[in-house]
Amino acid sequence: MSCLIGPHTADPCPRCADEAVRLGTPSSAADSAEVGYACDRCGHVWSRLIESDLAVCDTVRADLPDATLYATVWGLEGDRVLLRGPGGDWHRWVERWRILLY
Numbered sequence: 001m002s003c004l005i006g007p008h009t010a011d012p013c014p015r016c017a018d019e020a021v022r023l024g025t026p027s028s029a030a031d032s033a034e035v036g037y038a039c040d041r042c043g044h045v046w047s048r049l050i051e052s053d054l055a056v057c058d059t060v061r062a063d064l065p066d067a068t069l070y071a072t073v074w075g076l077e078g079d080r081v082l083l084r085g086p087g088g089d090w091h092r093w094v095e096r097w098r099i100l101l102y
């Protein structure tokens with residue numbers, strides 16, 4: 001069964017605007033709540049805060065190694081978020097740091 005609904009989504013670098021797929025890397029510090037990104041073209045490094053106030057029914061985007069998903073938050077459990085695909089076609093648990101409010 002596949003729950004993939006599309007290819008990756010590319011985002012622009014804040015400095016040089018080079019568009020690329022960047023999955024990000026969660027900070028290794030235990031008390032950190034950031035995901036880091038780096039631009040292969042200009043070397044710019046930046047980060048974003050992990051979404052901490054997700055709620056059921058929020059529309060979100062999830063950057064996964066195999067695809068970018070657009071979905072609805074269906075459940076919350078610790079560091080995991082249950083996503084529901086359009087029309088309820090699929091459900092999938094995703095790590096919270098991969099989620100972006102959309």
Ligand SMILES: [Zn+2]
Pocket residue numbers: 013014015016017018039040041042043044
């Ligand atoms: Zn750049």
